[in-house]
Amino acid sequence: MFGLFKSNPSKKLRKTYDMKLEQAMHAQRKGDIKTYSMLTAEAEKIWAEIQEIEGKEK
Template sequence: MFGWLKSDPVKKLRKAYDQKLEQAMHAQRNGDMRLYADLTAESEEIWQQIEQLEKPAAHS
């Protein structure tokens, strides 16, 4: 009944993923390759979480 009030976890994760990628881009432009690598790794972890959440929806 109140399903529209629930927040979408995938939407929240996509926003975090986009923010990490943007931070990584700025780190790369500033020449901080270590920070770039760390942020890219974090964004990959977030992407894996997104895929896991979307996986059951694809099979339904």
């Protein structure tokens, strides 16, 4: 019953992850491979955090 008002930490991280991937896609389309690789690396770190959080929830 009280879980209804509990925030989901992975939801915010997933939103950030999706945003980073979108930024990386736009950088790649512009031909900025350095920025693309940096944003992709950041997205991978965020994905690892998401996996860790979801692993603890189960």
